[in-house]
Amino acid sequence: MPAQAPISRDVARQAAHWLVLMHEQPLSAAQQLACTRWRAADPEHERAWQRVQHVQQQLGGLPPSVALGTLNRERRQALMALLVLAAMAPAGYLGYRAGIQQGWMADYRTAVGERHQLTLADGSRVNLNTDSAIDVRFDAGQRLIRLVRGEIVITTGADAARRPLRVVSEQGVMEPLGTRFSVRQLDGITRLSVLQGRVRATPTHAASQVVTAGEQLNFSAASFGPVRPASELATRWTQGQLVAEDLPLRDFLQELTRYRAGRLHCEDSVAGLRISGGFQLDNTDAILAALPTTLPVKVSYRTRYWVTVSQA
Template sequence: MQPNQIDLERIQQAAHLMARLWSDEPSKHDQHACNKWRAADPDNEKAWQCLIQAQAHFGDAPKETIQIIARSRKMSRRHVLSLMGLSAGGLFFAGGYIHNWSISSHASYYKNLATATGEVRSFPLSDINKLVMNTKTTLAMPTEHQFKLDDGEFFLDVSQATPYQIETMDGTISFHQGKLNIRRTDDITRVSVFSGQNVQLIGKQMHNPLSIKPGESISFNTLNTSRISNTDPNTIGWVTGKLVAQRMPLTDFIHELSRYRKGIVRVAPELRQLAVTGVFSIDNTDQILQQLQASLPINIYQLTPYWVNVTAS
């Protein structure tokens, strides 16, 4: 929705409902009231989605910002748009990285790096080149320009052209400049190029390398590749400390959420038909589970802090 189409009264109504759902103890009445309001008018749903997307700009305190909008009936249009992070051209994805980086001493390269479950860390590679590691990632830098990814995910932001070589169990990726995300989970490597120069990759049993350009993403193993697809900026929301979903099947969302949580999270397969849309802070997975239960027809059973079952209500 463009700013000149935003009905601020509906935005405030949506914020009021969202603040209730994001309270410490949302009730089923709150959930029913929210669903009823969204279904009553297509413009209500547009306002809700507009607010959901704008959460990417709320920093570390989305609930507080939503409550500010919800409380005020006298805010100017300009003030509301400012709080929501809207530009004259509409919504935009938040740039910048999470502020609570744990940065080691500035070094030309790092030997062995690892992140714990739920941990996101950043390392400077030079004055302007940066490496950000996602949860449960094991990475080594044998040399200044070489990476070996055993498992997990990392993001490279390379402003100054530098010849980097990245190795995984599946093959080798050559990268020089731009923004690149590499993920190796479930025995497959996924490469997403968001900007900069073309990237070359080759599986260990492939005969010829493959080139992908900015805006493209591909998965590969030692022998085969998937079809090239468009990059999805939602997949790197973790760089800003967010888990971003847009009509994501609930089972897929829970799978992603489980990467940031110690223990086991099981979800009933039939819940795949439910979809999740929103921007969630990955530093509080308990709160995310509460938000899901408040907004979807599901039950969250926490048998222990390390064992959670998600079932239909």
């Protein structure tokens, strides 16, 4: 039978079950024997098993929480669904895989327009901005926060066990030294803004650099960008505000787009207009409605999710 031929859902579920069980805890001798017998009982079983194993390799291994046996019900169901799709048809899980990489299975996440604050076990406070996701792993050796997507502001707590706190992005690791700071994941870039204290930033392929209060910089996996001033106003989203200081209208609308679903287009004729002020993020339609009162623009709605800002 062709290797890419479909596999039945029942067999796919069985293969997924064995893989998840294997990574949650060491299999007993009886379980190992049962798994081996299941694989040998039918060529379809072995084919399904090879497919889910292949997915594991492509994902770089299953999420750490699986190996640690701490997968909650929601994430277990999501992982099982991925493996079932992979076993049934290799092309079928590609979209689902992209979703996982974007944070669907993260420990904490926010939707577009949503913000959330949480307090971790060590007393550290983490604010998640719109469309953001993090994983949290505390063990005997460290406190680890992985920024999967979006933007966070962290106010560090005093850990009784004196474990280092580390924040990991796609481009490197940041280790705060008693501080308040924000981290934003951009396309191929991490933006670090230190508001209090100091943070040691270490790109994946470069030496570390200490960033102090009032400083902001971007870094890639291999290098740092220039140090710029950091502003508390940039974190006013934690209080439900978007603050603009003489910002080009195009840049302002790009920021606003983060907080609302759909398409928000700025025509070139008005892109360079400057805007200042504080705007309440809980009502982005009201922000758009207010633009023509301060700028020579008009706001046109093709639908609720397709908006254009153009010259009045």
